[in-house]
Amino acid sequence: MKIKIYAPLDCTIKNIRKCKDGAFSSLSLGNGFLIIPKEDEFYSMFENATVKSVFETNHAYLFNVNGIEFLLHCGLNTVNLSSNVFTSYIDNNNNQSLNDRIFKVDIKQLKKENFSVETPFVYEGSYEMEGFEEKDYKRGELITIVNVPFTNRLIKDEKIEEDLEGYESKFLKLAKEINELVGTKENYDKVYNCVTRVRFKILDKKKVKYEELKKLLNIKGVNWAGNELQVIVGGESGLVKKEIKKLNNGDYSNIDFKKNNKDKKFSISSALSGILVPCLPLLTASGLLFALYSILTQSKAIPSDPQENMFGFLMYISSITGLSLVGIFLCYNTTKYFGGNVYIAILIGLILTSRLYSFVGTQVSSEMVDGAKSIKDIAFGTFINDIDRGINGWYLFRIGDYPVTIRAYEGSIIPFVAAGFILTKVDILTKKIVPKSLDFIFGTFLTMILTLIPMFFILGPLLSLVEYGISTAIIWMEKWPFGIGITIYGLLYQAIVLTGTHNIINMAVNISFLKGTPSLIFAVAGVAMYAQAGGCIGVILLTKNKVFKRNAGLTLAPLFLGGISEPLLYGVTIPKIKPFIASSLAAGITSFLIYYLDLKIDIPAGGGLFAIFGFIGIKKQLLILLMWTLSIGFAILFTILIYKEKLDEFKYSMKYNRLLKKILIKSNLKENEVSNVFNNLKEASNEIKNNKLLFKNYEKYLISLNCIDAKLEKIKFKEEKNKNKLYKSAIRAKKNKNLTVEDKNKIILKFKNYNLNNEKNVLELKKQNIILTSVDLKNKFDNFINKIFDKQKSILTSINESISFNKEKILNGFSNSLNSINLCYDLKTKLNDKFNFKKDWKM
Template sequence: MEIRLYSPVNGEIKELEKCSDQMFAEKMLGDGFILIPSSNNFRGFTDIATVTMVFETFHAYSFDVDGLQFLVHVGMNTKPLKGVGFTTELEIGNIVNKDDDLFTVDLDYFKKNDLSKETAIVFDINDLNSYKINNLKIGRVKQGDLVCTITYEFISKNEKKILEPSTDSKEFFNISNKYENSAKLINKFVGGSSNYEEVYNCMTRLRFKIKNKSLVNIDELKKTNLVKGTVWNGAELQVIIGQDVYKLKDEVLKLNNQTIGVKNELGLVSEKISITRKMLAMFSGIMAKIIPVMVGAGLIQAIIAILVQTNIMPNIIFKTGSKDGVLIAEANVGWVILFIIGISTSYFMGIVLAVSAANYFKLEGLMGVALGVILCSPLLFGDGGRLGMGNDFLILDLGTINTGNPVLDDITKIRINTMNTKIFVIIGAIYTAKKLDTWLKRVIPVALELMFRPFIVIALVCPLAFFGYGIAWNFFETLFGSLIFYIGKIPIGIGVGIFVGLWQVAVIFGLHMMLGIIVMIDNLANGGHSVYGISSISVWAQVGALIGVILVTQNAKLKKEAIGMLPAGFLGITEPILYGINLPKKRPLVSGVAAAFLAGAIASLLNVTKRANTGIGVFQLIGFFAEPQLGGTAAISPIENGLFYLLACIISISLAVLFSMMSYKERASEKTLLTKTIKSLITFAQLELNLNKDEVTKIKEELNQTMLNLDKTTLKLIKATEKNIQNWLKVKEKLNSVIEKEDSIKTKIIEKGKILIAKSKFELADIYKIRYQSIDNSKVIAVLEEQIDQLFKQIDLDKLNESIINIERTIIKKIYDLIHIKKSILKDVENIIFNNLNSVQIYYNLLKSKEENINLNLLIANLKQENLKQIKR
């Protein structure tokens, strides 16, 4: 097959490899060429094409040309323009030829803002057996000039065909790509991932919610090997697969995620996300990946704690000073190996964090590992330093001060130290490295890139992290620790209670090591025991808050995740709990902080102090039954100390369970959200328009009257709908558990079978093949699927949506009638009200929230600040 390509605009043609953006230069999105436009109006670039996608920001367009999928991407890094400088009347499904107008671009605007005009015209090559770009016209061209021809041949049906399950074990265990290949073909024949809003499955069918039916190639879809048939149900396309449907859906989702990852770099993903959401997503995305490492290392540490307490294993230390410790250099090598297995990931967690951050920011190669090793270098660790987490080096002494606060006194000492626990320093360094690396790719010649790009990244980022980010973070840590020191001195247990309550908050932000300095100073001053050392009570408060969530939540998926976090919590590892549930849900975190405060204050009044270090979690209790370690005198006996500490932990976990159960809500109610929005909007209008008291009162009364449309009947309908959704999700979670269990067993059998085939043990492989084929939960799955279908029918979203839409229209109309502020702000308020009224569907992922571009409370604060400035003048 052959097609002709024409220049859509006056300009200059260049080879694709010369594009400044590596995504295009390396042909990640296909082959083609670069056009530097010199005129504004773009016309068709081929004899006939079908528009398959118009991106929200108008900077990119997709076309189908005789089966070839083309992308026209105007400018590099033009997504942030949000459509400014582009105009078009194209719509999906339009058929255009080379004389039709496509879109216009304001090149003067590009020039003023120093934006690249490079326009990539590329076609997808993944489904081609062969292709050739013929006679590409390099250099100046005019609109309508023939640029090149493309000859191509699609992969033949025989080559596409996937092997059916075979009776031969050798074939059976070597068809791992079956689902991946089928997913690619199905994705193509339904019109690509951009042609459906959602993909899901039942027991035998893969279901797509299709946007444009004309782009679906049913004939080719039916010929795909794993496809047994197709059924249309309105806009839903049901592709009949059979029992392999779950595996196939996973491959489709995996394929889509890979595509989105590449397109996101180019701004081809149109979803808008606020800065706050991006930051939270970044933080949780990086931290979530290191949770398994924390849990695994925590279990080893627990074993070490038991061995040390039972005197089977010596207490290994890095430097002299502890009367019952054995220097690591003098310990038995077997114990040393166990010791480093347990503690290395804690002492050098920054390396793991750097790798996770590099993975999140897509920093290429092993640069994340290299930067992590440098910033957390074992060479800087020495004998552990003041806190046992690494040495620090004094580089500048600004003098000596004596404030009575030993933490604040240290603020004049500018130190460089290892970054093992400095979460935000490492994340900042990796982010900087990614930005620098991306820029260097554009400016360094390819021949010199291998040598100089990594050299420049390491040479610039590492000193910046140590002497810039690190020093700034140390300063912040010192101020934070100083504040907590003063707070800790508040009498009748209140200060210690606050110290204990805030410990887990400090853990979230990596500030707990500064609090550890306070514990160390107090421990030395009191001869080996410290009241601030009872901060471990906060661990049990967060565990208790999590248990409270487990007891009250109706979200089956959340409950399952929470139960899975409990073992780590009992071992003293709270990061999974904090980052996974308590922090995102907010109220459990606050419940835990409040419970820890009260329990810590009670423990302080009972004179409880931390004495021996016997591990973390449940094993920490043992150390509270010891005498002070450095010969100090405590107010109570070891037995009393241990029992009172145990009592404080019980109080902590009990109060946290209670507070969490009382305060936890799956989500804020529609009425609560809407009331807050209306209240903030009225306050903003009052400040912006300088309304008097009577005008404000009138607006309040009329809007409150309008809000009565959200009446008891509607709220009752929302509550009933939520209950039905929860029941539906419970059964879905049961189904997922059955599928996950079956999938886990089958995966292990496949892995074992491949090993046997590799060793030519075919008879044993036959046994494993039979075992694989005998695993069949289809009857159980069928029952659950039927239940899911029946429960979903009970969720009357149409009735709910009809009610919500009417209420939304009434409220928005009244707002426009009463509040005469900028239309752009009112338009953004519409999105907030939409999210308020549709809270239940958004929370359970049945509806996508609209972007909230403004924060009314922030706007109010800014107006108040401006008013204050005017008063002072």
Template sequence: MSKKIDIYAPCDGEVLNLENLSDEIFSKKIMGEGFAIKSNTSEIKSIFDKSFIEKISPKKNSFKLKADNLTFLIHIGLETFEIGSKAFNISFKDGEYVSKNDTIITIDKELTKDIETIQYIPIVMNLDDSEGYTIQNIKYGKVKQGDKIAEISLNIQTEIDKFNQLLERKSKYEKIVEEIYEYVGTKANYSKFYNCVTRFRLVIKDKSLINEEAIKKIPIVKGIKWNGDELQIIIGGEVYKVREAFEKLVESKVETAISKTSAKKITTKKSVSFKDKLLAAVTGVIIPALPVIMAAGILKAIQAILTQTGVLQEVNLGNGPGQQPNISSYDIYTGVTYIIAEAGLSFMGIYFCYNTVKYMGGNQVMGIFVGLALVAPFFYSSGSWASFKLFSIGQIDIAIKGYQSSIIPQICAGVIYCYIDRFAKKWIPASVDIVLRPAFSFLCTMLISFIILGPIMGIIESGVFAGVTALNKVPYGIGVGIFTLLWQPLVLTGMHYPIIMPIMLDQAANDTTSTILVGTTIGVLGQAGATLALVLRTKSAQTKSIGLGSLPAAFFGVTEPAIYGTNLPKFWPFVWGCVGAGIAGFVSGLLNVVSYSGATPSMGLIFVVGFVRGGWKNIALGCMVLALAAVISFLLVLFTYRDRPDEAKSTKSIARLIARIYYKKTNKKILNTDFKKDLDALNALWTKEQKQFIKDTDKLFSCIEKIDVKIEYYKAKEEKEKDALLLKIKKAVNKENLDKLNKLKADYDKISYQEKISVLDKERIELIKQRDPIIEKLDVFQEKFMDQTHKLLKNLASDSKYAKFIDIDAHYYNAVHSLDIAYGISEKMPIKITRKEVKTI
């Protein structure tokens, strides 16, 4: 496929081959391909129907025209550089558009009459942008101005190929998932993958093939957790993009055969506990439906606000007093709003049946079919849901009914369908499989679901809900306080949603209220408040950057980036976040703050919509306890947090530990021994000058880290902007839109932060020069300190007959290396003697 551009004669004259010219720069095509014209006139016009003047030379003896991203040089005469600009009269300026009838240059014949080569006008393509273009059908010989004298042919595919090469550049997420794919052992080592709100989950076949350390080092990864054979890679709000990129990677991969040894390992069947299987299944089935639950909850809250403010009528369907038999009895605005708000919650079971069938690898369309049948509107009549009573157990009627908002019966129906369908596939002949198998599987599933499983699962669903909500009955808000305190630790285990889901599902099904569900968002805001305080307190630019980046997500319900990025690695901010939340949870339970259906833990501040239907008092109290969680956690961290342990204080603390152990082993106080002098000598090493040296070094390290963070910021920003343009380029490539492609390519080439990065690099190099001798000085001091501790601990072990005194070496190492450990220069040594062990001595 090609594109044609016409070239017109710029003047009357004769078209010549470039090889006929006396100037070798043109005759040997050093300047590019083209032709020449021997002019009979003094006026030189444009060679294109439409173009613009890119550049007129200072001597005015040549100019460049650009048309369709191709540049041509038109040179007036040969060897005319010395003539001077007075010999040429220019009618246009750089950047102005011209047509083939516009005179660009007029030659002064009087000033140029002695120059024999003034008549020869070379016309050549610019070498820099002529790839893919060819000049065709050149009309040599006599021509008139405006005659078509040649064509430029552009091979569009050649141009498209250039952009395809550009598209081979991998995006941020493509690079990330390639690493994940490799480190989990490729497709051969996992059976399925999916995501929840913050975690990318893979069911692994052989754990020994997982490179956990490599996965943890991927910049976007906040941590990993195992739930049986399910690997949970904690990512945060970007998990959806990671999962989408992973899907594309898997689809494009051509799997190579794995070695027999690996195959043998992978196919080895491992025992997985029922609990682990159940938690993985619950996560895979329920988490994908959370967007529906959240969207439905927000819509329900909007309806409640409009109803409370009198904008809409209150809907009450039924046949009793003050009730209407159907929605059409209300005004159109109320009716339409009610239908939109109720659709998600009233027919929620369908999503869970579909997710179940999808999770088990069944026919997803049939999953929708089964789900629809279980919520059939035929059960709805005269303003209420009908049922066929089978029998009663005590006060509970067991009946055939629709399961509009019951989740467990829908999930079980999806499981039954998949097993029946697999069974039918084994014996139904292939020739009639497509006709008989779907009908047989559906019929059996519906009969079992309606008559047997549905009633049983309905009872179980009620039992599960009763068990989970038992904690809510602990009086004086204590139950809610305990639950709230433990909510974020539960997030760490990955079991948070399976535990809270029965309450959420009961709310969706029966439109009930909950006090304990409020605690989930209180727990979220506790961590958000702790993170905010940490950002304000820390001197570490890296911690500030990570904390600031995770704050928006934390305040809107996704705390994993904050927990794994800052709070948990620093430990105490996480603890204080839980404590602050626990206190606010206690107050919430005491005040009986409730939430309504649709409000979920993943909503963060938006959870406020769950308070709306409880009236203004509930809204005010709900907002108060959420704010209380953030404020208490914020203050606890603000007044207690330190970036790293103080070296001198840590040394004194270790001395107290030694004294305690020594007394337990020898029944002698260390103050009355010569070891007291050795301990005092260690403490004496932390002179005023040494403390100031550490403080100055800390400032220097902090400056270097700030520059590193800025450099990473600009690199990430450049990559993000380029990735966004690549998506647009990809669409333009598919449409073969060259004009748009060239514009996008120009925009792409402009994206560069290398100048800023270079400036920062120079600053960094200068600071590194200052740092290196300081590190040497620090190393000398640390070696001296550790030499004294080795001698002290060795003598203590010998005197007390307690060999483990030597293990306190790790305590001293971490104390003296507090600064370089904080900046990642050194690694913290694991503590071998814990407080628990000291108690048992």
């Protein structure tokens, strides 16, 4: 497609790189050229175009020609001019042809007020300009032809496939670039994100290509915090981190799972999380089914006895099966995690959960087996049914009065994890021992035998006993006097979530829970989760950072709808620290109230708000709603009381002045020398205090930029979401044999040409204008904080070298105080200024 561009008036045309405005000369707003007007009235530059946007001061115009956006910006920094300098003849959505007037500018007034008349003309993309030449042009004379490939021509089927298969979302592209430059997954043992940053726990700093990372197009900054590398990408951090994890897990390749995990650094906690977490959606779905079943029975829509009603029976079976037979999935996940045969794992899981155990032999009380009067008299291999403990199976031995049996392990966890691990190791061993010619016949048989024997007679019984002990210990903690155990658990629950062990504890409690024992622990987990939501809401109420406010708000949805608190924890409360502490304190207080009211969850239910269906009866449901509300309310209140979004520059600098004074006194420096150092530093702090207006104006400038960034991120999310939908439609069209080439082209062209550049360019233009009009303010602010910091640094340097203390941390404190506003808007990372006298000072 060729788009002809004509001179809008008599003018001189120059290369866009000669523009005095860096936003245009750097091509960050697109390719194009520079117009130096010789008269006042501008006419249309296109044979046919649509007016997409007219800037409110009438100095800038956005046009659309066959899906390509063109921007005409009259003068530089002219956003601040009064509207009478520009007179517009057009409105949004007007159609324009070659001889139509666009606007009039008073060039004499423009020059009188010392504004440049340079008029940049740019378009999206880097399409070639045919025949472009720098020279003088008359109005209506052809300047150039923009050659846009692909847009209106027909494509052969193979070309369609070629164009589509290389598509990657911008999040995946950025993830690949970042992953490569940090040294790939071999150079970090953890990747996670907060609201604006993707964070890596780096193993070898030397392998990180730091300077190249900073140059990436969509990166806003890169910072080190010890061995943690923070890559600032804005509100898309969660999506970029998700793509990095997919890359590491082989989701975008054909890497064999076994090979992919072969060199993985083993960690019990990470292994258990990798095994347990995939089961959570299954348990959540089963819990919601059970909640629905409970609602129907409580409302008497179906009988409470499932055997009285076909629909009730089907509902009961659907809900209880997933919860009871979760072990099969755990065995499968364990085997998959360690690279074993998952099909054998399924069969082993089915054998270990089989209800046939209950229908073999004579089921009688343990007190009446073969005339035995107590458990001590029961013979090995006798089938028993211990009514008191709810245990039946083939008797092996006893520990005290506790019978250890071969039985089904419904609702268990640890035996199945062990079975999957043993299966994998045995499978590897049999493949080495059994000849390949016999492996197909005997390999699986031997693997099963060598896995089942230890599970039946040793590990199964012993591990179920361990599991029983854990479950009993947790239930015992519920009974500690005055609710001490429950309160402590509530205080620490979200910290436990960070370790991943909460899944293990929850699964252990689930064993007794499935047997009909109501749980305080699960009720406490709920209020602890909602307390973190309250901490997040408190931060949202306090922050002026619109981007952070929006993205923090997005972390609330997974928590309320699914009970998933990790995005909120890693994204908001933990990076801010004090909101996490405030939320944990709120959880502890509400947990005590849960104990006092004996508010136990009765049946399995879904996560988040759906957990309410686990409490039977309107009274309990209203009470738990009250507890959740109190938990959120306390957390909001405590967050507001103890958390300050922005450091007070003067007070924070004085804090380090006093700290340094204390260090010097402890170091036995002469009193007059201590006073001299302190007074000089106090003088620097007073300069900060006397320039509060400068800090206030600088923050206003950042707030205005931040508001635009928040809108831009919202548009970019929308653009990427719609682009992915159109891509999927294009892929379906490519594969659809019933569509003609023309129809396929239309769908593909819609995908190829889709963007929201119109909306983005208007905002980018506003942002550039704010930056340009605030150059003096920013320079003044930067010069001031640099001057104060140099003064503070000079004072520290002048201190006698015989006094040994960590000067870097004191300087970091001064730097943090001066950059308080930049820290709030993620333009700087807070430096480590925690001074420890034992480590950072020597007598």
